[in-house]
Amino acid sequence: GNDEREQTLNQLLTEMDGFEGNTGIIIIAATNRPDVLDSALLRPGRFDRQVSVDTPDIKGRLEILDVHARNKKLGADISLDAIARRTPGFTGADLANLLNEAAILTARRRKDAITMLEIDDAVDRVVAGMEGTPLVDSKSKRLIAYHEIGHAIVGTVIQAHDPVQKVTLVPRGQARGLTWFMPSEDQGLISRSQILARISGALGGRAAEEVVFGDAEVTTGAGNDLQQVSGMARQMVTRYGMSTLGPIALEAQQSEIFLGRDYTARSEYSEEIASRIDGQVRSIVDRCYDEARQIIRDNRTVIDRLVDLLIEKETIDGEELRLIVSEYTFVPEKEQYVPQL
Structure with a gap:
């Protein structure tokens, strides 16, 4: 038995x-x-004391980086504090791997010391994978550029969104282009407005494809974005009580079938509630998508300029992007773009 x-x-x-x-x-x-x-x-007398080891905060990351940087030659422009701020969520092993990758890149480029350029490339490699071959100038490259700038412009205009760190057309892993966002601080708690902003930002790429090229020309490039959007919207409804269903938790955090877990999934709510959950998720996503499309339409001039610049340079950092956007619109005053449900 x-x-x-x-x-x-x-x-x-x-x-x-x-x-x-x-x-x-x-x-x-x-x-x-x-x-x-x-x-x-x-139970007491067995494993009766538990010590949780979470990912380190910024102070912990700085101390870990200091340990792993002792046997490496760092350039004068290296700031371990800046690296620690840029790597929220990294574990000690990730940080060690980051500096090792940077050292390998430095050796390949025949440099005497690690610079911030190698650190930046190493972060990209650890997070997103190996760098691929840049795309040749074509319709596909322009479409990807509009997709990535769509993410960047929506994330820049919405106040509650994390700031853009950089936009690139250099392929990494399975991604043909990437838009990097960097939280201003380690976020233990995330507000409702921040989740809505992230949903809108994730939909910015698909919104740009639709507004610029038409509904018939939207691509599969938003597949991963849509998975993230669906997950965030569903968690708002079923776990965080951020919908008209009220402050109730309808689903627990999912765990894999493993030691001692049942193989049959049990529904914790009725079919009527399931239907209302689906309706609320769709409502959240639809409203955020409408906001994203409206932002793309309102900022089409600056988007076209940024796309031309991105195709020419292949990478735009966040400061340069915000400077160009500020020439066309005053970002802090764009409160009307915060979705209200």
């Missing part, structure tokens, strides 16, 4: 409890999945 998992658990408990007291012996274990541990393991 039992399976291998239960046999393993029983053996662990027998070894831990034993038949006589062993003072002075401490058992330490580590797991990446505390949510699937059997409660019998976590």
Whole structure:
């Protein structure tokens, strides 16, 4: 009647409890999945103290970078504080890999010391993958440019959105182009306006394709964007209580089928509520998409200029982009673009 998992658990408990007291012996274990541990393991006298090790904050990242940078020759322009600010969510292993990648790039380029250029390229490589071959100037390249500038312009105009760090047409991994956003600080809590802004920003690429090239010319490039949008909108409704359904949690955070988990998914609400959830998700996405398209229409002149510049340079950093946008519109006053549901 039992399976291998239960046999393993029983053996662990027998070894831990034993038949006589062993003072002075401490058992330490580590797991990446505390949510699937059997409660019998976590009772007093067994694993009765838990220490959570989250990803480091900016101070922790700075200290980790300082350790891994000791055996590397850094250029005068390197600021570990700037690197720490640019890498929210990075673990200690990610930061070590980042500096190693930067050192490899420095050696390939036959430089004497690591510069911020190598750091920037290493961050891109760690996050998005290997750099691909740049696209030749064509209709496809122009369409990708409008897609990426669509993300950037919507993210710049909406106040609650994270600032644009850079826009590039250099392919990385599966992406033909990338728009990087950098949070101003480590965000433990995210407000409703920030989630709506991120949904609108993620839809900016598809909105630009539709407004500029027409509905018949929209591409599959927004596939990953739409997955993110659907996930964020659904979590607003079912987990964070940010819809007309009220402040109720209808779904728990999903976990993979693993030790001790049922293989059959149980619905925690009725079919009527499921239908209302779908309606609320669609309403949020539709309103954000309307906002994104309106921003693209209102800023078409600056978008065309940015696209021409992006095709020429292949990469535009955030400061240059905001400077050009400010010539056409005063960004801080664009409060009307914050979606109101």
